[in-house]
Amino acid sequence: MVDRPKKPSALATTPGLPPQAQLNISHDNSRVSAVLPTGESVEVLLFGATIISWKDAKGNEKLWLSEAAKLDGTKAVRGGVPLVFPVFGTAPDHAATAKLPQHGFARSSRWEFLGKSTSESSTLSATSAGDDSVKLDFGLSPSNLTEESKKAWPYKFGLIYSVTLGKEGLTTSLVVQNDGEQAWEFQTLMHTYFRVKDISTVSITGLESSPYLDKVLGPSSTGEPYTSPSAAVSLSSKVDRVYTPAGGPEAAVIIKEGGKKKFGIVRDNMNEVVVWNPWKDDAQGMGDFAPKDGYKEMICVEAGAVKGWQKLEQGETWEGGQVIMAAN
Numbered sequence: 001m002v003d004r005p006k007k008p009s010a011l012a013t014t015p016g017l018p019p020q021a022q023l024n025i026s027h028d029n030s031r032v033s034a035v036l037p038t039g040e041s042v043e044v045l046l047f048g049a050t051i052i053s054w055k056d057a058k059g060n061e062k063l064w065l066s067e068a069a070k071l072d073g074t075k076a077v078r079g080g081v082p083l084v085f086p087v088f089g090t091a092p093d094h095a096a097t098a099k100l101p102q103h104g105f106a107r108s109s110r111w112e113f114l115g116k117s118t119s120e121s122s123t124l125s126a127t128s129a130g131d132d133s134v135k136l137d138f139g140l141s142p143s144n145l146t147e148e149s150k151k152a153w154p155y156k157f158g159l160i161y162s163v164t165l166g167k168e169g170l171t172t173s174l175v176v177q178n179d180g181e182q183a184w185e186f187q188t189l190m191h192t193y194f195r196v197k198d199i200s201t202v203s204i205t206g207l208e209s210s211p212y213l214d215k216v217l218g219p220s221s222t223g224e225p226y227t228s229p230s231a232a233v234s235l236s237s238k239v240d241r242v243y244t245p246a247g248g249p250e251a252a253v254i255i256k257e258g259g260k261k262k263f264g265i266v267r268d269n270m271n272e273v274v275v276w277n278p279w280k281d282d283a284q285g286m287g288d289f290a291p292k293d294g295y296k297e298m299i300c301v302e303a304g305a306v307k308g309w310q311k312l313e314q315g316e317t318w319e320g321g322q323v324i325m326a327a328n
């Protein structure tokens, strides 16, 4: 837009138009960000459709992003919200996904930005009316994949990932479609790195009495899942667990700090919740993890469908996601 210093004051704002969400696409076309009229913002890297920042109206960052994270497309992003698809971890025993790298290809493929949509406040008051939320849509299909990924997973698929920024929270949802004739299976997960001030005062509720797999301890002696105690989960060493919360997806998982609610996560069609913190030694071993004591300021609580496989027949779609509410 051409700046006109002598612009008549009557044209300074468009009369009658409520405040809109601002959209910004970076010059090199590598990121999309959106800001609500009330100040909340979100930034998404097209590489992986990875959310790398989410701030509240006061500018407080809600996500943890490593200072050494690669944001140039050479490696999956360490921090923010990387999207895991079509395999969680690696699955050497699952022939169809056995050749894929850890957590699949979605987090290291370049997605397309499909556009934004907004929803307005229903309030009639002229001062508070305006965009209440902004939704950014991203798409991935085989045409976006490298030859290597296409060879390793030769199925026809379409993904639409929607990131919706609201005043109280952030919603991420994924639609997975089988565009081919052959049936295939997948796992998916939203690998959210939440920013906290001090991991020693963090507790997580909503996982009480739930079965879980422990990737640090390995299988239990009986081969059955472990059962979480009835108390909240707190951390004092490396944790890497896959919970199937007893309350189901709609029951909120709450991250508290110093006993105060910090985040609430409600899932849709995502039966599992992974809790991960690499702690001191593993953080030391990750080249893209900085600062090295950054593990004290993060907790991954990851909504996913990762136990067993979601199967899609020709033309079928699956949809799932999470709503994250942030307390002040």
Ligand SMILES: O=P(O)(O)OC[C@H]1O[C@H](O)[C@H](O)[C@@H](O)[C@@H]1O
Residues within 6 Å of the ligand: 076, 102, 103, 215, 240, 241, 274, 275, 276, 300, 302
């Ligand atoms: O290092 P990455 O491939 O990004 O994986 C980071 C972590 O992701 C999940 O939380 C898994 O449960 C962990 O086992 C894994 O270490």
